[in-house]
Amino acid sequence: MSANKKARTHPPYELLYWPGIPGRGEFIRLAFEAAGVSYKDVSNEEKDGVKAIKALTSPTSIGTSPNPPVFAPPALRIPSEGKSASDLIIYQTPSILSYLGPKLNLAGADEAESAWILSHTLTALDLNNEAHDTHHPISVADYYEDQKEEALKKAKNFREARIPKFLGFFERVLKGNEKEGGGKFLVGGKLSYADTTVWHVLNGLEFGFPKEMEARKQEFPLLFETFYAIVQEQSGLKEYLASDRRQPFSMGVFRHYPELDRQ
Amino acid sequence: MSANKKARTHPPYELLYWPGIPGRGEFIRLAFEAAGVSYKDVSNEEKDGVKAIKALTSPTSIGTSPNPPVFAPPALRIPSEGKSASDLIIYQTPSILSYLGPKLNLAGADEAESAWILSHTLTALDLNNEAHDTHHPISVADYYEDQKEEALKKAKNFREARIPKFLGFFERVLKGNEKEGGGKFLVGGKLSYADTTVWHVLNGLEFGFPKEMEARKQEFPLLFETFYAIVQEQSGLKEYLASDRRQPFSMGVFRHYPELDRQ
Numbered sequence: 001m002s003a004n005k006k007a008r009t010h011p012p013y014e015l016l017y018w019p020g021i022p023g024r025g026e027f028i029r030l031a032f033e034a035a036g037v038s039y040k041d042v043s044n045e046e047k048d049g050v051k052a053i054k055a056l057t058s059p060t061s062i063g064t065s066p067n068p069p070v071f072a073p074p075a076l077r078i079p080s081e082g083k084s085a086s087d088l089i090i091y092q093t094p095s096i097l098s099y100l101g102p103k104l105n106l107a108g109a110d111e112a113e114s115a116w117i118l119s120h121t122l123t124a125l126d127l128n129n130e131a132h133d134t135h136h137p138i139s140v141a142d143y144y145e146d147q148k149e150e151a152l153k154k155a156k157n158f159r160e161a162r163i164p165k166f167l168g169f170f171e172r173v174l175k176g177n178e179k180e181g182g183g184k185f186l187v188g189g190k191l192s193y194a195d196t197t198v199w200h201v202l203n204g205l206e207f208g209f210p211k212e213m214e215a216r217k218q219e220f221p222l223l224f225e226t227f228y229a230i231v232q233e234q235s236g237l238k239e240y241l242a243s244d245r246r247q248p249f250s251m252g253v254f255r256h257y258p259e260l261d262r263q
Numbered sequence: 264m265s266a267n268k269k270a271r272t273h274p275p276y277e278l279l280y281w282p283g284i285p286g287r288g289e290f291i292r293l294a295f296e297a298a299g300v301s302y303k304d305v306s307n308e309e310k311d312g313v314k315a316i317k318a319l320t321s322p323t324s325i326g327t328s329p330n331p332p333v334f335a336p337p338a339l340r341i342p343s344e345g346k347s348a349s350d351l352i353i354y355q356t357p358s359i360l361s362y363l364g365p366k367l368n369l370a371g372a373d374e375a376e377s378a379w380i381l382s383h384t385l386t387a388l389d390l391n392n393e394a395h396d397t398h399h400p401i402s403v404a405d406y407y408e409d410q411k412e413e414a415l416k417k418a419k420n421f422r423e424a425r426i427p428k429f430l431g432f433f434e435r436v437l438k439g440n441e442k443e444g445g446g447k448f449l450v451g452g453k454l455s456y457a458d459t460t461v462w463h464v465l466n467g468l469e470f471g472f473p474k475e476m477e478a479r480k481q482e483f484p485l486l487f488e489t490f491y492a493i494v495q496e497q498s499g500l501k502e503y504l505a506s507d508r509r510q511p512f513s514m515g516v517f518r519h520y521p522e523l524d525r526q
Contacts, residue, residue: 063439092385138413186331
């Protein structure tokens with residue numbers, strides 16, 4: 001474990017996700033890192049840790065009572081925090097963030113902010129899924145090369161219709177919250193897990209669609225000049241992003257196929 | 264408003280969603296109906312109610328302070344429940360359900376159950392999205408007929424790989440919770456918004472893919488013989504499903520194109 005992680009004042013959280021890529025696990029990592037709260041990234045930190053991920057999502061598992069089975073990673077294990085002091089296991093990115101948010105002080109100041117933070121996070125994760133589907137429009141289990149023709153069509157629609165729709169929305173969220181958030185935060189006056197989630201999706205889009213994003217940036221000044229630039233400088237995030245714990249994008253959700261980018 | 268709705272003991276909730284189809288608004292309707300809690304379905308109950316939906320999701324709106332803009336319906340308006348007694352507006356189906364769940368007594372008995380209920384709901388909504396994408400694999404804004412070739416491929420993969428993966432998962436969730444839930448409930452010993460959400464997706468799949476579902480049912484006995492059969496008989500749901508408030512499936516998320524079903 002890196003020396004950059006702060007001492008534990010929380011349960012010994014364990015993130016269960018595939019090793020070597022940011023993937024959907026990254027949204028959980030960013031929340032912990034922004035909060036300065038320690039966690040074990042099991043498959044990246046433990047020899048054979050990936051076995052735990054495979055066991056967790058076995059297609060024959062009925063869960064480890066009282067925990068249900070897990071459809072897909074990421075999952076979060078919190079030792080002794082479940083029923084009758086059993087380990088608690090939660091899956092689905094938004095569910096994990098919703099659970100962690102208040103505990104990490106990243107879920108806003110009241111019930112209204114808490115709801116909006118989850119809403120914007122879900123919208124960013126929809127964009128994340130649509131980015132994934134540009135290279136896998138027909139079947140997630142088959143090769144990109146076997147669905148490339150459809151991917152070219154899907155990516156064109158994604159660049160021309162979906163990217164501006166989503167980015168325009170987040171620009172408007174920032175604008176509506178400008179008095180309190182100053183363009184730096186989507187909800188209220190401080191960092192939330194919605195900010196870290198939207199930030200990572202933007203970062204992934206810059207990796208996957210660099211020409212498209214370069215051409216689009218100026219349309220969304222609050223989003224890129226203020227929000228994107230400032231979120232990555234937040235204490236905890238800045239150190240993490242410069243560390244070797246931050247996995248580079250490669251062949252995960254965000255992929256750089258030049259033929260899918262703006263030509 | 265129908266006489267079947269019970270008297271108000273809650274805030275005057277308003278559902279903001281497109282009229283005439285179940286769509287994603289249905290997951291919110293089912294939660295209210297199962298709880299016996301009154302709500303106004305604005306676009307179906309008010310003349311010109313659809314104008315409110317259009318205004319809400321205007322592509323130039325920055326929200327109605329302090330509420331943020333809404334990316335897409337459904338949204339829920341709760342008069343006087345926001346900051347400084349303003350109206351609170353929440354969007355994104357899972358965020359609305361997460362907010363309503365404890366208030367409607369549909370969110371489980373403790374923090375662990377509450378997290379699992381949200382997780383399973385998110386998984387069912389992923390299946391809902393994948394069902395939608397079978398008829399719109401390339402572009403949500405274009406006609407089915409213009410992406411039919413890709414739809415045939417996507418639907419084949421959906422039927423052969425995705426439907427059994429998701430249904431098998433929910434069968435295992437029921438199995439893992441059988442001691443407490445008796446196959447009737449996904450989490451714990453009583454109805455939750457995960458149950459109503461999974462139920463509606465199954466109902467939609469039966470409409471969209473009747474041959475596929477008929478052939479598959481026997482593989483998942485707990486899911487169909489117990490869960491599906493019993494959830495629709497629950498008090499509140501049974502009356503709703505027999506009422507004219509339940510919109511029939513037509514050209515929304517779930518569509519019946521025979522060429523996309525098992526041949």
